[in-house]
Amino acid sequence: MNPKRLLLLLPLAAFASCSTQPAKQANGMDFESGIWRLSGDLSYASNGNGTVNGDSAGLGGAVGYFVNDSFEVGLGADFESVNLKQSLPDLENTYLSLFGRYYTSSVGATRPFAELGVGLGTTSIGSGEIDLNVITGALGMVHFLDDAWALELSLENTFYLFPSDPNPSSNSWSGVFGVSMFF
Numbered sequence: 001m002n003p004k005r006l007l008l009l010l011p012l013a014a015f016a017s018c019s020t021q022p023a024k025q026a027n028g029m030d031f032e033s034g035i036w037r038l039s040g041d042l043s044y045a046s047n048g049n050g051t052v053n054g055d056s057a058g059l060g061g062a063v064g065y066f067v068n069d070s071f072e073v074g075l076g077a078d079f080e081s082v083n084l085k086q087s088l089p090d091l092e093n094t095y096l097s098l099f100g101r102y103y104t105s106s107v108g109a110t111r112p113f114a115e116l117g118v119g120l121g122t123t124s125i126g127s128g129e130i131d132l133n134v135i136t137g138a139l140g141m142v143h144f145l146d147d148a149w150a151l152e153l154s155l156e157n158t159f160y161l162f163p164s165d166p167n168p169s170s171n172s173w174s175g176v177f178g179v180s181m182f183f
Contacts (some may be wrong), residue, residue, distance in 0.1 A: 095121025
């Protein structure tokens with residue numbers, strides 16, 4: 001099996017194994033105004049287009065605050081390394097983003113969500129560096145392991161805007177797997 005496909009399937013397998021546990025699994029936390037979420041995640045994208053045409057791996061984190069029982073606002077930080085398909089050095093994206101996340105009703109210990117974010121950062125390739133603006137959108141789910149800890153799995157689209165580049169935009173789809181703590 002292709003190693004790239006295996007990397008994409010591992011988070012799905014981990015999520016499936018957690019969701020098939022018998023009745024002792026938690027129903028998750030009841031969200032309400034004032035709850036905080038702290039998370040870390042890994043992402044992988046096998047393709048992109050424009051400037052970001054290549055395989056990428058990323059590391060990110062976020063802190064969020066619930067303004068009511070379904071809506072969270074927060075700040076995220078991400079780092080991505082893109083192995084470009086052209087014979088160029090790797091591209092590195094670093095950015096901070098503001099996001100809003102809407103959670104739907106619980107399905108057992110799982111809560112689906114939709115997220116939208118905007119951010120600013122930099123892109124480095126070799127010794128050069130340019131400004132980067134991002135718009136992100138994600139659909140995913142949070143699966144609670146107990147009342148405070150959860151696994152996250154999402155599909156994210158990131159649209160990159162390079163204001164000073166003659167090729168001003170590109171985008172990529174990535175699978176994201178993370179762990180969150182709610183308190």
